Amino acid sequence: MxxxxxxxxxxxxxxxxxxxxxxxxxxxxxxxxxxxxxxxxxxxxxxxxxxxxxxxxxxxxxxxxxxxxxxxxxxxxxxxxxxxxxxxxxxxxxxxxxxxxxxxxxxxxxxxxxxxxxxxxxxxxxxxxxxxxxxxxxxxxxxxxxxxxxPSDTVLPGMKIGLSRRTGLSSFLTSWRSEDDPGIGNFSYKLKPSASPQLFMYQGTIPYCRGAPWQWERSVPWPWESNHDFFNDTFDNNEDGIYYSTAIMDSSVYMRAVVDPSGILKSMTWDEGDGRWKAFYASPKQKCDFYGTCGPNSKCDPSIVFPYECACLPGYEPRFPKKWHLRDGSGGCVRKRAEATSICGEGEGFVRVEKVKLPDTSAAVWVGLGTSKLNCEGECRKNCACSAYATIDIGGKGIGCLQWHGAMMDTVDFPLRAYDLYVRVDALDSSGFVEFKLKISIIVPSVVSVWIVIALLAYLWLRKWKKRRETSEATKDIKHSTTIYPELPFFNLGTIQAATNNFSPTTKLGQGGFALVYKGRLPNGQEIAVKRLSANSRQGLEQFRNEVLLIAKLQHRNLVKLHGCCIEEEEQMLIYEYLPNRSLDLFLFDRKGGTVLDWTRRFSIIVGIARGILYLHQDSRFRIIHRDLKTSNILLDGELNPKISDFGMAMILEADQVHGKTASIGGTYGYMSPEYAVFGKFSEKSDVFSFGVILLEMITGKKINRVYSEDDNLNLITYVWERWKEEKALEVVDSSMEGSLNAQEVLKCIQIGLLCVEEDVQDRPNMSMTVLMLNTAMPLPRPKQPGFPGTSCFNKSRGAAEGSFSVNEGQEWFGNPACSDSFDGPIIAWSHSAAG
Missing domain, CATH: 2.90.10.10 (Bulb-type lectin domain)
Known part of the structure; x- marks a missing residue:
C-alpha cells in the first residue's frame, strides 16, 4: 500500500x-x-x-x-x-x-x-x-x-526604439497607468525621425521632455556615463530603419530603462548586495528638462536658479515682459524690433550660443554633408526662412549643416555632449561679421575655365527667366482672381518652408502626375496640406492656374477648402485645409481600412459626394465639369465626411452650353466615360459616369481597373452588370459590411450606379436626379447596357483595356456606325494620364 x-x-x-x-x-x-x-x-x-x-x-x-x-x-x-x-x-x-x-x-x-x-x-x-x-x-x-x-514600459539591452523602414513599424515605450494597472498610460517615449532624430517623452500627444538631437559624434560620454564601461549606446540610420539601442558590455549586469506612470524615464541596474534596483539616470528631474520651459527663441540654463533660468536668444526679447520678470517664461521671446519682420539681406549676421542642447529639430532641415561652417552660414544667409544653424560631425562621414526654420524651441545649456548654435540677428545685434568674408564664402571659385562658369550662369539665367515669365503670366491671372475674390490670400515661401520643415520627406503625404503634397503647420497652429507643383512642368502650371481660378470661387461642405496659394521664385503651391484621413481609396481598398466603413458610413459618403458634384454642376456660380473624379480625389475629414479635391482638369460650361470638346484628354482609365475617353467630348454626364464607377467601388470594395472573371475578362462594371442581370446583385457586396447591411438600400444604390454608367449619354441621369434617387424611395428605371469597357464598341481594341490605343485602332472604332453615329469628335490617339 x-x-x-x-x-x-x-x-x-x-x-x-x-x-x-x-x-x-x-x-x-x-x-x-x-x-x-x-x-x-x-x-x-x-x-x-x-x-x-x-x-x-x-x-x-x-x-x-x-x-x-x-x-x-x-x-x-x-x-x-x-x-x-x-x-x-x-x-x-x-x-x-x-x-x-x-x-x-x-x-x-x-x-x-x-x-x-x-x-x-x-x-x-x-x-x-x-x-x-x-x-x-x-x-x-x-x-x-x-x-x-x-515594448511595454521597459527597454532592455538589445531592444531597439525607433522606426523600421522596411515594415513601417514604430517601436516605443508607453507607461503603465499605475503600479497596479499595466494598461497603456498617459506617457510614451519614442523616436521622432525628422531632421536630426531625437527621443521624445510625450504626455498624450504633447511633448513632455526631449533628449538631445541625434548624437553623431560620441567622443564625449553621456551625462550618466560615469560607469559607461559596462554598456554602449548605438544609433543606427540605414536602409533597414532608424533606431536607438543599448548593448551590455558585461553580461553579469542587469540593466533596464522604464517609463514610470508619472512620466519619468529611469535607467537602472540591479544591486545584488542591496537586493533592489538603483537608478543611475532619471529625466525629467529639473525645470530645464521639461519641454519648452522658457518658450520659443529662448535658452534654459539649469545651473542658474536666481534670478532666472531663462534667457532670450541673441536678437530676441521677452514676448510678455511682465510675466518674464515674474519668472514665467512660457511665452518665450520674439524679435527685438517687431517692425523688422524680415532681417534678410539687411546686413544681418550670426551670434554664437556656445555649448547647448540644440533646439528641437522638428523645425530644422539638413542642408547637406561635406560642408564647412562658412558654407553652412552662407546657405543659411541665402534662405530668409533660416533663423539659425549648427554644424555637426556625422560620425566620420563629414560635417553636416543643420538649419532651423522658424521658432527655436527647447534650447538648453548643456556643457556635456553639446554643440554651438549660430543665431541669425539683424545688423544692430550682429557681432560685426565682415561682409567681405560672406562674399568670399559664397563666391569661392573652383578654379576652372571662367568661360564655362559664365556659360553655365547664362544657361541657368535663361532657364530661370523663362520659368519666371511663365510664372508671371500665371500670377497675373491668379491675382486678377483674388481682386474679385479677395478672401484668397497669398503665402510667402518662407512661411510654407517653415510649415513643412522645408518640404521634409517625413511631411510628404503623397504625389500625383504634376505635384507633391506635404503636411504643414502654420505659426498659428493650423494644419494645412501643401500641393507643390513639380519643377519644370508646363502642363502642371496650366492645371495649377486652372485650379486656383476655379476653386477660389467654390464654397461647399463637400469640396476641399483652399486657404490660399504661394507663387514665389520658381515655386507654385496651393494651400489646402488638411484632412487627417486623407483619401477614400486608402480606406476602401485596404483590408483593415475597409472594415471601418460600414454600410451606413459608406452611404453617407456616397450622398456627400453626389451633393458636391451637384453643386459643381448646378448650384455654383459656374457650371463646372470636374473631369477627374475618382476615389483617390475624394478626401475624408476627421469625421469621414467626403470632400472632392483636385480641380486641375476641371472645365467651365457656359449657361447655354450642353457639352464641350478637348484634344487634351487626361484622367484615369476606368473612371472616364466612353465619349470623353475616345472623342474628348465632356459634359455633366461624363462626371455622372465617374460617380457611377465610384458608387460601384464603394459597394463592392473593388477597384475599377481589375479583371474579376478570367474566363469572361470582366472588369468591375461588367462584373456587376452580369450579376444584376442574373438577379444575384448582392453577391458583389463587400464582405466586410456583413452585419451592417441594408439590403434594400444597397440594391437601390447598385441600380443607381448602373444607371450612371450606361453607354448612351442621354440615358444617364443628371446629378440632380441622382441625388433625388439616393434620398427618396421613388421607383427607378431598369438599367441598360453599361458603357466602356465591356461593350461591343469598346472591346474592339485590347489596347484600350491596357490604358491606351493607337490612331489606327481609333479609326477601326470610328468605322463602326454603332460606335460613332452620336459623336462628331476628331480621331485622336489617347493615352492614360493620371493627373495630380
Whole structure:
C-alpha cells in the first residue's frame, strides 16, 4: 500500500513538473495555462501569468526570474485583463500565438497577429535577453515576430526604439497607468525621425521632455556615463530603419530603462548586495528638462536658479515682459524690433550660443554633408526662412549643416555632449561679421575655365527667366482672381518652408502626375496640406492656374477648402485645409481600412459626394465639369465626411452650353466615360459616369481597373452588370459590411450606379436626379447596357483595356456606325494620364 502511494506521488510530481513548464519554448499546437512558466535557457527571464501590485486581475507577461523582486518587463494583454486563473496561451500550427481568457473562449484577448510558416514548423522561444520570439522554418532561424518590436514600459539591452523602414513599424515605450494597472498610460517615449532624430517623452500627444538631437559624434560620454564601461549606446540610420539601442558590455549586469506612470524615464541596474534596483539616470528631474520651459527663441540654463533660468536668444526679447520678470517664461521671446519682420539681406549676421542642447529639430532641415561652417552660414544667409544653424560631425562621414526654420524651441545649456548654435540677428545685434568674408564664402571659385562658369550662369539665367515669365503670366491671372475674390490670400515661401520643415520627406503625404503634397503647420497652429507643383512642368502650371481660378470661387461642405496659394521664385503651391484621413481609396481598398466603413458610413459618403458634384454642376456660380473624379480625389475629414479635391482638369460650361470638346484628354482609365475617353467630348454626364464607377467601388470594395472573371475578362462594371442581370446583385457586396447591411438600400444604390454608367449619354441621369434617387424611395428605371469597357464598341481594341490605343485602332472604332453615329469628335490617339 505504501509503495503504491509512493508510485502515485512520483507520478503526480512528474506530471506537475511537466505541466508547470520549465522549458524555454512553446511548440506549434502547445499551450501554457495560468500557473505554468516558460523559463529562458539561462534562467534569467520567465514568461507566465501574474497579478501586478494589489490587483487581482491576471496578465500574460515577462519578468526577471532569478532576482528577488518580481520586475515585469513586458505585458501582452495590457488593456484586456483576465478575471480568475483560467488564462491560456496557445501556439497555433500556422505560426501564431493566441491568448484566451479560458479554454472555451472563441475570441483571443491578444495575438501575435502573424501568419508566416506552414503547419507545424513554428516554435515560440523565450531568450535570455528577455525577448520572446516566434521562429519558423526547418532550422527555426527565421524570426517572424518578437516581443522586442512591441515594448511595454521597459527597454532592455538589445531592444531597439525607433522606426523600421522596411515594415513601417514604430517601436516605443508607453507607461503603465499605475503600479497596479499595466494598461497603456498617459506617457510614451519614442523616436521622432525628422531632421536630426531625437527621443521624445510625450504626455498624450504633447511633448513632455526631449533628449538631445541625434548624437553623431560620441567622443564625449553621456551625462550618466560615469560607469559607461559596462554598456554602449548605438544609433543606427540605414536602409533597414532608424533606431536607438543599448548593448551590455558585461553580461553579469542587469540593466533596464522604464517609463514610470508619472512620466519619468529611469535607467537602472540591479544591486545584488542591496537586493533592489538603483537608478543611475532619471529625466525629467529639473525645470530645464521639461519641454519648452522658457518658450520659443529662448535658452534654459539649469545651473542658474536666481534670478532666472531663462534667457532670450541673441536678437530676441521677452514676448510678455511682465510675466518674464515674474519668472514665467512660457511665452518665450520674439524679435527685438517687431517692425523688422524680415532681417534678410539687411546686413544681418550670426551670434554664437556656445555649448547647448540644440533646439528641437522638428523645425530644422539638413542642408547637406561635406560642408564647412562658412558654407553652412552662407546657405543659411541665402534662405530668409533660416533663423539659425549648427554644424555637426556625422560620425566620420563629414560635417553636416543643420538649419532651423522658424521658432527655436527647447534650447538648453548643456556643457556635456553639446554643440554651438549660430543665431541669425539683424545688423544692430550682429557681432560685426565682415561682409567681405560672406562674399568670399559664397563666391569661392573652383578654379576652372571662367568661360564655362559664365556659360553655365547664362544657361541657368535663361532657364530661370523663362520659368519666371511663365510664372508671371500665371500670377497675373491668379491675382486678377483674388481682386474679385479677395478672401484668397497669398503665402510667402518662407512661411510654407517653415510649415513643412522645408518640404521634409517625413511631411510628404503623397504625389500625383504634376505635384507633391506635404503636411504643414502654420505659426498659428493650423494644419494645412501643401500641393507643390513639380519643377519644370508646363502642363502642371496650366492645371495649377486652372485650379486656383476655379476653386477660389467654390464654397461647399463637400469640396476641399483652399486657404490660399504661394507663387514665389520658381515655386507654385496651393494651400489646402488638411484632412487627417486623407483619401477614400486608402480606406476602401485596404483590408483593415475597409472594415471601418460600414454600410451606413459608406452611404453617407456616397450622398456627400453626389451633393458636391451637384453643386459643381448646378448650384455654383459656374457650371463646372470636374473631369477627374475618382476615389483617390475624394478626401475624408476627421469625421469621414467626403470632400472632392483636385480641380486641375476641371472645365467651365457656359449657361447655354450642353457639352464641350478637348484634344487634351487626361484622367484615369476606368473612371472616364466612353465619349470623353475616345472623342474628348465632356459634359455633366461624363462626371455622372465617374460617380457611377465610384458608387460601384464603394459597394463592392473593388477597384475599377481589375479583371474579376478570367474566363469572361470582366472588369468591375461588367462584373456587376452580369450579376444584376442574373438577379444575384448582392453577391458583389463587400464582405466586410456583413452585419451592417441594408439590403434594400444597397440594391437601390447598385441600380443607381448602373444607371450612371450606361453607354448612351442621354440615358444617364443628371446629378440632380441622382441625388433625388439616393434620398427618396421613388421607383427607378431598369438599367441598360453599361458603357466602356465591356461593350461591343469598346472591346474592339485590347489596347484600350491596357490604358491606351493607337490612331489606327481609333479609326477601326470610328468605322463602326454603332460606335460613332452620336459623336462628331476628331480621331485622336489617347493615352492614360493620371493627373495630380
Amino acid at each position: 505504501e509503495s503504491a502511494k509512493l508510485v502515485l506521488l512520483s507520478l503526480l510530481l512528474f506530471w506537475h513538473q511537466t505541466c508547470s513548464g520549465s522549458h524555454d519554448t512553446i511548440a506549434a499546437n502547445e499551450s501554457i495555462s495560468d500557473g505554468s512558466l516558460v523559463i529562458s535557457r539561462g534562467g534569467r527571464f520567465a514568461l507566465g501569468f501574474f497579478s501586478p501590485g494589489s490587483s487581482s486581475y491576471r496578465y500574460l507577461g515577462i519578468w526577471y526570474h532569478d532576482i528577488g523582486e518580481q520586475t515585469v518587463v513586458w505585458v501582452a494583454n495590457r488593456n484586456d485583463p483576465i478575471t480568475g486563473t483560467s488564462g491560456i496561451l496557445t501556439g497555433h500550427g500556422y505560426c501564431n500565438l493566441f491568448l484566451y481568457s479560458n479554454s472555451s473562449s472563441k475570441l483571443p484577448l491578444w495575438s501575435a497577429n502573424v501568419s508566416a510558416g506552414s503547419n507545424g514548423t513554428c516554435v515560440a522561444q523565450l531568450l535570455d535577453s528577455g525577448n520572446f520570439v516566434l521562429k519558423e522554418g526547418a532550422s527555426k532561424r527565421i524570426t517572424v515576430w518578437q516581443s522586442f518590436d512591441y
